[in-house]
Amino acid sequence: MNSVLVDKTGHLRSGWRAIVFLLVFFCAAFVLALVEQLFVGAIPADESAGETYFTAINSAGLLILAVLIGGTATKLLEGKPFKTLGASFTRGWSIHLLLGLVLGAVTLVVAVLIPLTAGRESFEIDPVGSETLTNSLLSSLLVFALAAASEEALFRGYLLQTFVRSGHAIWAIVGMSLFFGLVHMDNKDATLLSGTNTVLAGIVFSLAYLRTRDLWFPWGLHLMWNWMQGSIFGIPVSGITSLVKAPFLHETDRVPVWLTGASYGIEGSISCTVALVILGLAIYFLPGLKADEEVLALNQPAS
Numbered sequence: 001m002n003s004v005l006v007d008k009t010g011h012l013r014s015g016w017r018a019i020v021f022l023l024v025f026f027c028a029a030f031v032l033a034l035v036e037q038l039f040v041g042a043i044p045a046d047e048s049a050g051e052t053y054f055t056a057i058n059s060a061g062l063l064i065l066a067v068l069i070g071g072t073a074t075k076l077l078e079g080k081p082f083k084t085l086g087a088s089f090t091r092g093w094s095i096h097l098l099l100g101l102v103l104g105a106v107t108l109v110v111a112v113l114i115p116l117t118a119g120r121e122s123f124e125i126d127p128v129g130s131e132t133l134t135n136s137l138l139s140s141l142l143v144f145a146l147a148a149a150s151e152e153a154l155f156r157g158y159l160l161q162t163f164v165r166s167g168h169a170i171w172a173i174v175g176m177s178l179f180f181g182l183v184h185m186d187n188k189d190a191t192l193l194s195g196t197n198t199v200l201a202g203i204v205f206s207l208a209y210l211r212t213r214d215l216w217f218p219w220g221l222h223l224m225w226n227w228m229q230g231s232i233f234g235i236p237v238s239g240i241t242s243l244v245k246a247p248f249l250h251e252t253d254r255v256p257v258w259l260t261g262a263s264y265g266i267e268g269s270i271s272c273t274v275a276l277v278i279l280g281l282a283i284y285f286l287p288g289l290k291a292d293e294e295v296l297a298l299n300q301p302a303s
Helices: 012-043 045-076 094-117 132-154 159-165 169-186 192-212 216-232 272-287 293-298
Strands: 121-125 249-253
Touching: 012 045, 012 159, 045 159, 045 272, 094 121, 094 216, 094 272, 094 293, 132 159, 132 169, 132 192, 159 169, 159 192, 169 192, 192 216, 192 272
Parallel strands: none
Antiparallel strands: 121 249
């Protein structure tokens, strides 16, 4: 029985640890959703603004749950400190975040340039005032930052990491990336190609975590990719358009859908696939990326 439940370090096996985390997380998330519905419903706002408020509040709540429950599980189930989770201000965290922001922006531009140079996409500056544009850019930055952080804390946080520490990194990356893609298949106008790209993005973000052993690098990538799409280029973000009130540019795309992504956005196109492959190669071969030595040691599989 011990071999079924407990590993050679004397702790619950990674599969059981994942089940415990998921049970606690989903129970807490259910309660959180009930509270959020009451809170958001009490805010006097139109339907579009209400969706933005809910997204921001829900993302913040899920982020807190993923970090707190993940950190607690790391301590209680594996006997490791909170910094193991990669959400602390350890050595190099700011460089990793900045690098993620830059790489995310550059590769999103690459994805946009493919249909643009093919004449399948065009952009015009939205005729809005500077105050409206500034408010839109800042408010959407906050929403996208919270949304990206909550997803990274869940999909590249404890669930991925506990399997990596058990020596199952490849299976963990594949499994969590498939889960990441499946969650997004419920989005409006999702396709097989968009789902495939989301799975590929999950693999790339997981690779970013493995290079730095913190969540700052993948968060920067994820945040800038989404914010540049929606707030700068005016492109739907995974089929969602309601989170940005006044983007800097207005996009017009044409067929073929496989090249532009159409109403789902660039993430539903082969252009995104190419950009993600480039991003993955850049992360893998980029020199100078180093994890904090203590955090790296804490995340090594037991010998």
